Amino acid sequence: MTSVTHSNAKMTATATTRVLGVLAIAATALMTVLGLLISPADVIQGEAVRMLYIHVPSIWIAYGAFVLTSVSSILFLRGRKRREDRGRHYDRLAGSAAEVGVVFTGITLVTGMLWGKVTWGTYWQWDARLTTTVLLFVTYLGYLALRRLPADPIVRSRRAAVMALISFVNVPIVHYSVDWWRTLHQKASLSVGRRPEITGEMYWTLLYSTLAVTIVAAWLIIHRYRVIRLEELRDEETLAALISSRLDKDDGSN
């Protein structure tokens, strides 16, 4: 029985993720060299612009991860037979993506505050995007808290999926309401169809950093997913042992 369970289980590492892991480390190293040494200082922002090579990709990755959480949650709720592996697959994906998203949202906040200290002269401004980001952070911390609670796994997964959906719908509402409230932040740094304000080497560095951070995040999500899968496997084994022990005991006593 053990060999059957284990043959469809994901191992703790595969050749693909090994390569991805090495790639992630190399990409981060190159990103550090490019971002801190090779790319020039900005005319206006000076050295502080180097913070954006982390700050901007982090928030993009965080949003990407939360999109992944939401899409997985929809697919989870749509699946009719939720106890089967396909449904639980989406649940695991939602959970691991959300956790990685929270990590990168945290990084966005820290780098943003440091950047603000240099540029605005203060760690915190009640600016639309900072405020939205901190709310995003708290919202998904709540989501993770819900996922950690002791409860029936299916009940918990279903509630978490609903929460992920509501939270995601709420993101633009929060953003626009806070945006109306006040806007101090510089306009979006890089957007499709508009001439980027960051140009030349800085532009390429930012683009490359995004790629590097994406690789790191992908690697993290895959491994986090596996940990959840392994935890479930462990629970299943405990359960199987419990069932067989109940059967043995009852057969013996009667």
Next chain:
Amino acid sequence: MSEVATVVTGWGITIFVIATYSIWVVSRGKAIGQELGIGEMEQLDPRKDAGATTDL
């Protein structure tokens, strides 16, 4: 703090956080894997190995 010091702090915190998180995830995976007797690497060729995989 000077601009350079701030930038270095920001990068430092980021790399520290990511590294710590990665190590936590990987070691947790390995710990549970060991508990369950799952090998670290996937069987690349299932025909070669019929038993449990525990390489490295």
Next chain:
Amino acid sequence: MLAETLLVARKDLRVEWRAKIALGQVAPLALLILVVLAFALDANSSLLELGAGGLYWVAVLYGGTLLIQRSFDVETDDGNMDAFRMSAIGAPSLFLGKSLALFVQIGLLELVLGSGIAVLYNVRVADWWLLLVAAAAGTVAFSVCGVLWGAMSAGLRVRATLLPLLLVPVLVPILLAGSRAFETALGVRADAGWTWASLMLVIAAVHTAIGFGAFGFLLEEG
């Protein structure tokens, strides 16, 4: 479905009428919050007048959270949720019914709070319509979110701390818009009060729609 919705709402309101938790305990507590907030601002009358809109919504948030918790304590007590699952009443009706009952209760709470603010903080109303529309939209959003998150945390051991943690981030836009709209309605800020009020209406509509569709997923156990 309308009949079922009204049935659920009537039941909840009757429970409240018999127990008098909202009027007997939550409303006085919320009034107390108004007094404490005045202490925090050193009873500075001009500050209180300026901040009345925001302080009102903070007090509503506090009292409303208690009412939401109460609304689901009633259901989890003595296994009542099982009886609901076993009944012929569908999840959408249950959602709407509980929201309606909560709307009435939070509305009453706001009436008490509003009178309290008028007296204690010395405010005058410049635009009654704006005030009523904003209050109504805010109360709808509060109620539907409350029922959603109340069900989300119902039956979990740590719901007393979990509910506010999950609820407040979602209510932020309502608190923000409500504060701004009230400031215009009370004549302390010549702002786009009606724009804020319409944003509140949109938020209320969005959350009602979500709750209508998603509530069933929250009810099922195991």
Next chain:
Amino acid sequence: MSAVVEFEEVVAVAGSFPVLTGLDLRVDQGEVVLLRGENGAGKTSFLRACAGLISVSSGDAHVLGFDMRVDRRAPRRYIGLLGHENNLYRDLWVREHVEFRATAAGAAESDTDAALIRVGVSKKLWTVPIGSLSAGQRRKVAIASLVVGRPRLWLLDEPHASLDTESRENLDLILAEASQLGATIIFASHESPLTKGIASRVITMGGGRVLEDSGAS
């Protein structure tokens, strides 16, 4: 006779504990089944699985013809479930509560009085908050809330608990009457000497399965 409950190799899990471990059972219409077994034998879980309140993780389960693996909500409106808890709103008055349950079950509000009288809740108590009743009276109100919905399948978990002798006999009468009218009754009880009388079949459970079945064909 048509099968009302048909379980084959049913495994059900609550939290991470297996409460049903391969349960096989068929109950036909009109049967009155007494479930026996020690604490933790799976009686409550079986009743809850029949009501569709816990899901079946493997095996086949049909209740009132509905496949519980496809939609376990479908048969609920035809089922009356009385658990360990009474499912009462303690702030409501007795009559208000039964009225609410009647309407929620799709029955007429006017059946309320008849149900209360049938169960033997004295008229003086109809306008009293449930919270101030004794345990036995509460149990009776809970039974009245069930009777009023006229279920096709009755699932009762220790229904006689906290009732006095007279009320027990009265409940047995109610159940016998319902079964004559075509309802199926499954009830769990420790006090078998008292209740064996109305049961047409006795099933002993243990470890989440059927151990003995007096009516097995």
